[in-house]
Amino acid sequence: MSSRTATPDTEAKAPARRSRVLGTAGRNTGLVLALVLLCVVGVVTAGDRFANVDNVMTILRLASVIGVLSIGMTFVITAGGIDLSIGAVMGLASVWATTIATQTMATDTHWSLMVFVALAVGLVAGLVNGVLVAYGKVVAFIATLAMMAAARGLAEMISNRQTQRVRVNEFLDAFRGDLLGVPVLVWVFLVVAAAGWVLLNRTTFGRRTVAVGGNPEASRLAGINIRRHTVLVYGLAGLTAGIGAVMMLVRTTAGTSTHGQLYELDAIAAVVVGGTLLAGGRGTIVGTVLGVLIFTTLTNVFTQNNLSTSAQAVAKGVIIVVAVLLQQRLAARSRSST
Amino acid sequence: MHASLSLRRRLAVGLGATAALTLGLTACTSNEEPPATTAPAASAPAPAAGGNDEPGDKIVIGFSGPAADHGWLGAINKAAIAEAEKYSDVELKVSEGTNDANLQISHVETFINDKVDAIVLLPTDGAALTDVAIKAMEAGIPVVNVDREFSSTFAARVTVLGDNYGMGVSAGTYICERLGGQSDAVVAEIAGIDSLPLTQDRSRGFEDALKGCGLSVSNRVAADFTIQGGESATAQLLSAAPKIDAIWNHDDDQGVGVLAAIETAGRDEFFMVGGAGSKNVMDLIKSGDSVVEATVIYPSTQAADGIKLARLVAQGRSMGDLVETSVPRKIQLYAPVVTKDNVDEFIGSAFES
Numbered sequence: 001m002s003s004r005t006a007t008p009d010t011e012a013k014a015p016a017r018r019s020r021v022l023g024t025a026g027r028n029t030g031l032v033l034a035l036v037l038l039c040v041v042g043v044v045t046a047g048d049r050f051a052n053v054d055n056v057m058t059i060l061r062l063a064s065v066i067g068v069l070s071i072g073m074t075f076v077i078t079a080g081g082i083d084l085s086i087g088a089v090m091g092l093a094s095v096w097a098t099t100i101a102t103q104t105m106a107t108d109t110h111w112s113l114m115v116f117v118a119l120a121v122g123l124v125a126g127l128v129n130g131v132l133v134a135y136g137k138v139v140a141f142i143a144t145l146a147m148m149a150a151a152r153g154l155a156e157m158i159s160n161r162q163t164q165r166v167r168v169n170e171f172l173d174a175f176r177g178d179l180l181g182v183p184v185l186v187w188v189f190l191v192v193a194a195a196g197w198v199l200l201n202r203t204t205f206g207r208r209t210v211a212v213g214g215n216p217e218a219s220r221l222a223g224i225n226i227r228r229h230t231v232l233v234y235g236l237a238g239l240t241a242g243i244g245a246v247m248m249l250v251r252t253t254a255g256t257s258t259h260g261q262l263y264e265l266d267a268i269a270a271v272v273v274g275g276t277l278l279a280g281g282r283g284t285i286v287g288t289v290l291g292v293l294i295f296t297t298l299t300n301v302f303t304q305n306n307l308s309t310s311a312q313a314v315a316k317g318v319i320i321v322v323a324v325l326l327q328q329r330l331a332a333r334s335r336s337s338t
Numbered sequence: 339m340h341a342s343l344s345l346r347r348r349l350a351v352g353l354g355a356t357a358a359l360t361l362g363l364t365a366c367t368s369n370e371e372p373p374a375t376t377a378p379a380a381s382a383p384a385p386a387a388g389g390n391d392e393p394g395d396k397i398v399i400g401f402s403g404p405a406a407d408h409g410w411l412g413a414i415n416k417a418a419i420a421e422a423e424k425y426s427d428v429e430l431k432v433s434e435g436t437n438d439a440n441l442q443i444s445h446v447e448t449f450i451n452d453k454v455d456a457i458v459l460l461p462t463d464g465a466a467l468t469d470v471a472i473k474a475m476e477a478g479i480p481v482v483n484v485d486r487e488f489s490s491t492f493a494a495r496v497t498v499l500g501d502n503y504g505m506g507v508s509a510g511t512y513i514c515e516r517l518g519g520q521s522d523a524v525v526a527e528i529a530g531i532d533s534l535p536l537t538q539d540r541s542r543g544f545e546d547a548l549k550g551c552g553l554s555v556s557n558r559v560a561a562d563f564t565i566q567g568g569e570s571a572t573a574q575l576l577s578a579a580p581k582i583d584a585i586w587n588h589d590d591d592q593g594v595g596v597l598a599a600i601e602t603a604g605r606d607e608f609f610m611v612g613g614a615g616s617k618n619v620m621d622l623i624k625s626g627d628s629v630v631e632a633t634v635i636y637p638s639t640q641a642a643d644g645i646k647l648a649r650l651v652a653q654g655r656s657m658g659d660l661v662e663t664s665v666p667r668k669i670q671l672y673a674p675v676v677t678k679d680n681v682d683e684f685i686g687s688a689f690e691s
Contacts, residue, residue: 049448049451049452052451054447054450054451055448055451057447058444058447058448058451059444061443061444061447062440062441062443062444065440066440156532156533159533161532161533162533162535162538163463163464163465163466163533163535164465165465165468165489172469248439248440251439251440251443251469252439252440252443252463252465252466252467252469253465253466253468253469254439254463254465254466254468254489256463256465256466256533257533258437258463258533259439261437261438262438299441299444300444300448302434303433303434303444303445303448304448306431306432306433306434307434308434309405309434309435309436312434
């Protein structure tokens with residue numbers, strides 16, 4: 001809406017946007033091919049053990065938690081930022097929620113309070129990140145690094161560094177089962193991804209996110225309240241960390257300050273491999289989902305074949321580098337074609 | 339490391355298969371089926387009534403542990419794999435270790451999908467893995483819980499535990515005896531990861547034992563079981579306490595860092611008791627020219643015992659040395675103190691950190 005008012009930009013942007021759309025489609029095809037290739041490797045090396053419904057669900061359940069975090073990360077990176085704190089915030093939210101559940105929560109309190117607390121903690125932590133970046137003018141890398149340390153420490157203080165087990169069966173039963181043969185957790189991931197897609201591609205909020213990441217100065221001149229938008233984007237990432245915390249609680253039935261360690265890096269890797277530009281200005285939810293699935297399937301194929309995590313880490317590194325190199329190629333080509 | 343191990347194993351199986359095949363061909367045995375694919379097991383005799391080590395039904399055991407980023411955990415994995423290799427009737431599936439509960443849960447889910455006959459699980463966090471272990475048990479797969487206990491009795495058929503509280507007691511008792519009634523002695527403690535129940539148990543045991551002789555912990559720091567963590571925590575501890583009489587360090591792996599910090603600070607007015615029982619600490623104890631006087635053993639063969647027990651449970655056997663007809667539900671290992679006097683007894687089975 002507001003980008004339409006920036007007349008000098010529109011003409012130049014139209015063809016660029018078209019090629020960008022084509023580029024995204026092309027990249028997604030590449031990612032799908034990579035995923036298919038991985039699956040072929042899985043089927044060839046592990047056969048029936050890999051290609052059965054149970055194993056696919058195992059992969060999807062594992063992907064769901066990191067996946068939700070990655071959706072939030074997609075927004076932050078598209079807006080030209082970075083969030084190193086989401087893993088720690090997830091740990092904090094999980095601990096806060098289980099503290100409510102194990103210590104404070106009276107027997108007649110509904111478990112939704114626990115979920116609400118997790119989401120609220122995530123959201124608030126994200127908003128604090130946003131305020132630090134937007135109004136405090138702290139570099140995103142540093143602001144979220146500080147949050148990473150602080151959230152982890154706070155989680156240790158709240159939990160007294162103990163693992164807290166959730167015994168609220170209604171809560172676990174509500175999320176642990178299947179819906180139409182697919183685990184509820186995977187549905188949560190799908191819903192978050194779908195919501196993220198709509199938000200990024202079909203709303204003003206999404207267009208502004210891309211604009212802020214692509215050219216902050218132009219966005220400001222176009223009338224976007226960049227600061228407020230930045231706060232909201234980080235808040236969104238925090239909220240996904242809160243959702244991830246709830247999912248982790250369902251999966252582990254326990255909250256601990258060590259939950260989500262290094263998940264921020266997994267999320268960044270998935271987002272970047274998915275084709276979102278680390279410099280900002282271009283984001284793809286579909287790519288992120290594919291990125292998450294590629295890494296999780298890779299883990300599964302390695303597990304099925306008894307291969308070491310060290311080799312897996314090397315493979316992960318190679319995938320990231322290859323993806324980014326391809327990305328630069330495509331970017332260069334689309335630039336030269338306009 | 340594991341890649342090469344499993345490669346070696348595959349190679350060994352391959353060689354065994356070829357050997358068996360050539361043997362079969364040259365000797366023209368009456369065996370109709372060529373034992374090429376599963377050579378060692380196919381030629382194995384039926385289970386005998388007696389000894390536990392006699393080959394029995396062929397079984398698949400899934401093993402999953404935390405990341406071997408630490409000498410003791412590395413030794414745990416190595417011993418478990420070596421134990422499984424001793425049995426021709428056991429096929430071991432090893433999931434590479436991880437410190438991520440989410441990932442380890444998916445490993446166990448994979449074992450359930452694969453319908454293994456038993457699972458040996460050393461969880462990154464006992465509470466977090468309880469649920470999936472129950473799922474395995476409900477699927478009819480006996481779970482052997484090693485070292486870090488689940489939070490539900492339904493989650494494991496057998497639990498093999500070290501004695502963390504006992505480690506603290508052993509260390510505290512040794513320090514009490516050694517300080518012999520010095521009521522103003524300064525005792526310091528370098529713990530491991532404080533969020534783990536095992537650390538809390540060790541500290542509780544230590545405190546309780548010291549109380550017995552009227553002592554208490556004057557300075558306590560927590561490291562993270564890493565050399566780096568041990569070094570930095572100890573450096574802080576030493577600058578905070580100008581004079582110390584005794585130190586208990588929970589873990590010999592982080593002990594490498596602890597000793598480095600002690601050396602840097604040039605301090606030797608105290609003696610130190612280690613934990614877990616690594617080979618290099620036992621060497622130091624033997625040589626007698628360091629501050630380390632003793633260490634408390636925390637066996638690194640627990641997972642290997644877990645494999646052994648999983649095999650017996652899956653094959654429906656009992657434990658040879660017991661009168662009991664089923665494998666016990668819980669086994670707790672002992673935490674002896676190793677000093678210069680008895681180090682030779684233990685050094686053979688110590689792990690390299």
